[in-house]
Amino acid sequence: MLHVSTRGEAPALGFSDALLAGLARDGGLYVPQTWPTLQPAAIQAFSGKSYSDVAKAVLGPLVDGDIPAADLGRMIDEAYATFRHAATCPLAQLGDNLFVLELFHGPTLAFKDVAMQLLGRLMDHVLKARGARATIVGATSGDTGSAAVEAFKGLEQVDVFILYPHGRVSDVQRRQMTTVASPNVHALAVEGTFDDCQSMVKGMFNHARFRDELQLSGVNSINWARVAAQAVYYFTAAVSLGSPHRPVSFSVPTGNFGDILAGWVAKRMGLPIERLMIGTNANDILARTLSSGSYEIKGVRPTASPSMDIQISSNFERLLFEAYGRDAGAIRRLMANLAQSKAFLVDAEPLARIRREFSAEAVDETNVAAEMAETFRSTGYVLDPHTAVGTRAARALLRERPEVPVVALSTAHPAKFPDAVERATGIRPALPPHMADLMERQESFTVLPNDQSAVERFIRDRGRAVRGAAA
Numbered sequence: 001m002l003h004v005s006t007r008g009e010a011p012a013l014g015f016s017d018a019l020l021a022g023l024a025r026d027g028g029l030y031v032p033q034t035w036p037t038l039q040p041a042a043i044q045a046f047s048g049k050s051y052s053d054v055a056k057a058v059l060g061p062l063v064d065g066d067i068p069a070a071d072l073g074r075m076i077d078e079a080y081a082t083f084r085h086a087a088t089c090p091l092a093q094l095g096d097n098l099f100v101l102e103l104f105h106g107p108t109l110a111f112k113d114v115a116m117q118l119l120g121r122l123m124d125h126v127l128k129a130r131g132a133r134a135t136i137v138g139a140t141s142g143d144t145g146s147a148a149v150e151a152f153k154g155l156e157q158v159d160v161f162i163l164y165p166h167g168r169v170s171d172v173q174r175r176q177m178t179t180v181a182s183p184n185v186h187a188l189a190v191e192g193t194f195d196d197c198q199s200m201v202k203g204m205f206n207h208a209r210f211r212d213e214l215q216l217s218g219v220n221s222i223n224w225a226r227v228a229a230q231a232v233y234y235f236t237a238a239v240s241l242g243s244p245h246r247p248v249s250f251s252v253p254t255g256n257f258g259d260i261l262a263g264w265v266a267k268r269m270g271l272p273i274e275r276l277m278i279g280t281n282a283n284d285i286l287a288r289t290l291s292s293g294s295y296e297i298k299g300v301r302p303t304a305s306p307s308m309d310i311q312i313s314s315n316f317e318r319l320l321f322e323a324y325g326r327d328a329g330a331i332r333r334l335m336a337n338l339a340q341s342k343a344f345l346v347d348a349e350p351l352a353r354i355r356r357e358f359s360a361e362a363v364d365e366t367n368v369a370a371e372m373a374e375t376f377r378s379t380g381y382v383l384d385p386h387t388a389v390g391t392r393a394a395r396a397l398l399r400e401r402p403e404v405p406v407v408a409l410s411t412a413h414p415a416k417f418p419d420a421v422e423r424a425t426g427i428r429p430a431l432p433p434h435m436a437d438l439m440e441r442q443e444s445f446t447v448l449p450n451d452q453s454a455v456e457r458f459i460r461d462r463g464r465a466v467r468g469a470a471a
């Protein structure tokens with residue numbers, strides 16, 4: 001199976017090449033040329049299976065033999081053996097037809113581990129098979145970075161550079177990135193926002209000489225393999241609630257749109273998902289876009305859910321590509337408008353298509369705190385502030401269709417955001433034992449200006465120094 005770019009001007013690539021490429025050479029994002037589908041009987045057969053076995057069945061047709069099935073299966077088993085829960089991603093019930101899908105039982109306590117534990121193994125496997133090396137650059141608002149550092153630390157084939165917004169991630173998130181004493185891992189505190197970090201990463205991919213010289217690779221959800229791996233938990237959750245015979249809706253705390261796009265992919269592959277609810281925090285660009293059709297960047301506001309303090313939702317481009325009937329020219333036009341005037345207008349027909357499958361709800365800071373407090377008071381369950389956006393938005397779906405179960409994705413463990421959780425609930429959640437000494441560990445990071453050439457210079461010098469030392 002080949003993968004095509006949403007902008008239509010980059011070479012079509014197989015799964016392994018798309019995995020290493022990250023961003024397409026025309027600035028677009030890779031998607032499979034066609035969507036494989038799973039028949040209802042195959043989906044029903046997931047009932048009672050382990051998370052790893054469902055992952056093999058869902059990812060098999062997406063990888064399509066590009067990595068031998070036995071190797072893929074072994075890497076899937078190893079990736080999910082790192083999770084601390086027997087079900088990998090268990091469901092908990094908060095109320096009538098309201099469920100939370102706990103995606104935070106991996107090593108760094110956020111949903112990113114689900115894909116990243118596999119991605120690290122896949123990349124290492126492909127690079128070793130080719131006798132190649134890669135320089136991974138990633139932008140993070142806190143969680144992708146920690147998951148990437150954990151998944152790639154100590155690997156011989158890669159140097160990892162993670163850009164995060166200086167002073168805008170939680171202490172736990174920062175320390176997860178800055179206390180890993182591994183020579184191939186570099187935490188870069190950029191004097192800017194997450195959006196600045198993300199556009200610098202995209203800028204590096206679009207700088208052909210730098211990209212080729214350093215053999216750049218990406219671990220953000222611009223990398224198709226990230227989204228593919230995240231589609232799996234929609235299947236496990238829906239099947240445990242009676243799918244494919246019973247439709248289920250999902251509510252997803254959303255920033256870069258990768259997680260909810262994975263739900264759309266699961267639906268495209270045959271999972272009967274009724275609605276996909278985009279939950280945003282006060283950075284509500286996607287909620288505004290769904291209601292008005294106008295995607296308009298207004299500047300980021302810091303919130304209690306910092307990982308979602310994002311304006312440029314990269315993966316929305318993949319949805320637009322589908323909503324425009326895979327018209328890459330239309331996507332190039334929208335993205336050129338975005339680059340030029342920080343806005344674009346979604347045309348009426350594609351907007352209607354998006355609205356047929358997606359709803360959106362913006363949850364402001366008062367309601368995020370109220371959701372954490374009320375949920376704790378009524379159920380004893382402690383939500384992290386990102387998950388609270390998802391459950392609050394889920395309640396809006398339930399008001400419309402109380403008979404359809406809604407699964408809110410729980411994207412982070414509350415201990416990653418102890419200050420916000422304590423303010424809302426009075427409870428200060430403890431870190432799990434494997435991270436108990438996190439606050440005492442020695443930190444190492446470099447502060448860099450919000451300037452692509454300065455960051456490129458650092459990466460070029462440091463990558464070379466590391467490779468020199470290893471030689």
Ligand SMILES: Cc1ncc(COP(=O)(O)O)c(C=O)c1O
Pocket residue numbers: 110111142143144221253254255256257258259260307308386387411412
């Ligand atoms: C804890 C948490 N929740 C939600 C999100 C939003 O997910 P996405 O960027 O895939 O929309 C993020 C960041 O990606 C996150 O770290």
Ligand SMILES: N[C@@H](CCOP(=O)(O)O)C(=O)O
Pocket residue numbers: 139140141142143144145219220221222255256258307308314
């Ligand atoms: N919230 C994310 C932002 C990056 O998202 P990604 O899914 O595209 O990697 C983070 O925690 O870094």
